[in-house]
Amino acid sequence: MTLKGLPTSRRAFLGLGVAGLAAASLGVPARAARVATKARIVIIGAGAAGTALVNRLVERLEGAAITIIDARAEHLYQPGLSLVAAGLKPASYTLSQNSDWLPDGITLVSENAAAIDPITKTVATTSGQSIAYDFLIVAPGLVLDHDAIEGFSLDMVGTNGIGALYAGPQYAAKTWEAASKFTQEGGVGLFTRPGTEMKCAGAPLKHTFLIDDIASRGVGAGKYEINYAAPQQTLFSVPIVHEKLRMLFEERGFNGYYGRVLKSIDPGTKRATFIETKLDAGTKIETKTDVEMPYDYLHVIPPQRAPDVIRQSGLSWADKWTDQGWVEVDMKTLRHLRYPEIFALGDVAGVPKGKKAASVKWMVPVVEDHLIAAIEGREGTEVYDGYTSCPMITRVGRAMLVEFDYHNNLVPSFPGIIAPLEELWISWLMKEVALKATYNAMLRGKA
Amino acid sequence: MKDLTFGTLIAVFEEIFGRGLFWAMVVAAVLVTLGYIYVLVRDRSVSWHKFLLAQLSMPFGAVAAVLFVQVMTSSHLRDIGGPVDLIVLLGVAGMGAVGAAILVYTAQSLFFRKPNP
Numbered sequence: 001m002t003l004k005g006l007p008t009s010r011r012a013f014l015g016l017g018v019a020g021l022a023a024a025s026l027g028v029p030a031r032a033a034r035v036a037t038k039a040r041i042v043i044i045g046a047g048a049a050g051t052a053l054v055n056r057l058v059e060r061l062e063g064a065a066i067t068i069i070d071a072r073a074e075h076l077y078q079p080g081l082s083l084v085a086a087g088l089k090p091a092s093y094t095l096s097q098n099s100d101w102l103p104d105g106i107t108l109v110s111e112n113a114a115a116i117d118p119i120t121k122t123v124a125t126t127s128g129q130s131i132a133y134d135f136l137i138v139a140p141g142l143v144l145d146h147d148a149i150e151g152f153s154l155d156m157v158g159t160n161g162i163g164a165l166y167a168g169p170q171y172a173a174k175t176w177e178a179a180s181k182f183t184q185e186g187g188v189g190l191f192t193r194p195g196t197e198m199k200c201a202g203a204p205l206k207h208t209f210l211i212d213d214i215a216s217r218g219v220g221a222g223k224y225e226i227n228y229a230a231p232q233q234t235l236f237s238v239p240i241v242h243e244k245l246r247m248l249f250e251e252r253g254f255n256g257y258y259g260r261v262l263k264s265i266d267p268g269t270k271r272a273t274f275i276e277t278k279l280d281a282g283t284k285i286e287t288k289t290d291v292e293m294p295y296d297y298l299h300v301i302p303p304q305r306a307p308d309v310i311r312q313s314g315l316s317w318a319d320k321w322t323d324q325g326w327v328e329v330d331m332k333t334l335r336h337l338r339y340p341e342i343f344a345l346g347d348v349a350g351v352p353k354g355k356k357a358a359s360v361k362w363m364v365p366v367v368e369d370h371l372i373a374a375i376e377g378r379e380g381t382e383v384y385d386g387y388t389s390c391p392m393i394t395r396v397g398r399a400m401l402v403e404f405d406y407h408n409n410l411v412p413s414f415p416g417i418i419a420p421l422e423e424l425w426i427s428w429l430m431k432e433v434a435l436k437a438t439y440n441a442m443l444r445g446k447a
Numbered sequence: 448m449k450d451l452t453f454g455t456l457i458a459v460f461e462e463i464f465g466r467g468l469f470w471a472m473v474v475a476a477v478l479v480t481l482g483y484i485y486v487l488v489r490d491r492s493v494s495w496h497k498f499l500l501a502q503l504s505m506p507f508g509a510v511a512a513v514l515f516v517q518v519m520t521s522s523h524l525r526d527i528g529g530p531v532d533l534i535v536l537l538g539v540a541g542m543g544a545v546g547a548a549i550l551v552y553t554a555q556s557l558f559f560r561k562p563n564p
Contacts, residue, residue, distance in 0.1 A: 088521055395526075396521055396522075397520075397521065397522040397523055397525070397526030398526050398528055417531055418531055419529065419531075422528060422529050423528045424528040424529050424531060424532055425522060425526040425527055425528055425532040425535070425536075426531050426532055426535050428520070428522060428526065429520055429522070429535070432520045432521065432522075433463060433519070433520055434459060434463070436462065437458075437459045437460070437461075437462030437463040438459050438462075440462040441455060441458035441459050441461075441462055444458065446454065446455060446458040447455045447458060447459070
């Protein structure tokens, strides 16, 4: 083996290595100086919002006493539930341990919050422990009110053609048991939406599209029908997205029924009863009647409300969502309108849009900014404008990357490259591959 | 997406593959590339004989990369829905082709080198 020319190449190698290191160091963002404080910060909830915020706060603050309250040891990657309920991922795909994500140097109280007193600034836990705070972030998520549907209970999920994917990983997997039977045998598929605000308003549609797609390649066209019943008069709150979905419904042959709220089910006869609200265009009089719809597969999504601890603590809106109890916050800063040392994040925040992790990603830096500004005795500047995103899966392998804000404007992240209202493979790849990675990076406070 | 920085991208890739596998793949890619540059500098010329075999491996690399991505993401060629999808598909195929060519060329040069006269 000849060594001719090697000295030159070795020098060239060293040069390359130095150039590589220089390039790598350029990519490291500068970090803001840490703020020294003795503030007591309490976070209720170690879900997507609480975890993302606490990981950012420990990077920004020096000496703060941060306590996070959550009885649940498992962390749920909720965006994955739609994939589990379509047989594309196992239930374990959505599960991890809270301890995997929480940073060192904070106090974890493995209990639930039982009461919040915003006057004395204390949180009482279920064991009776009282925790004082200077700043409180409420991010406990929401409660699925399954009892509100007469004749339904969670143990029915997976049997008799009943699905309920929101209820958690094991129920999402059972939902697939019932749904896959439908995709093999056909019949009438009935998909619902609740009358309350809900987390991920796209999920009921995604489930409908996915089950239709799988049935079209299973039992085959003509052997099944898809009925979609929603309490609203539209398929989606953003008008331009509604129109696109309406066209897709037509193209795929779905029947859309508007103004229908699921009231009760009879699993024996496989019939669901809805309360149908009709508005007479002339007299403007609303009439409510019961309507029965048959099903072979039924997807139940119950009403969604703030946890009792929030509703009983006087933090909720008094004149809005009174049956649901979302926290009364400024929609741009997420700061409580009556108690400025309280912020709300995620599902529980009483804002017009954004009960999902994609919103949380944009909410957390805003709360972080205003919280640290308050500690430093100044005003924060960051504003949350309602950004949220919905990778609207339209079949296995395709999705529309719908992103919008409070004003019903589309706010695409990749304008001119990824069209928001086009069914694309790249948008599916984002949901399937990149979303969980981005979510996990968010949990660690890095995205 | 908020704050799409280099650091975010690294964090995302670490999450996709797991920290260990991602950095192992980065190291492998860097090593193969460095090996390639090394043999080019060392030999002071491109061996067209080796390059021919490397070129022949390109279509296999392209197809393998596309199949790998499709299997990993439960998708199919029928899911191509717009121009950007085609670009992504060609990009994946291109990376597979170039990766295969560099790998084959470097492997030949490093391990199957005929002794110099």
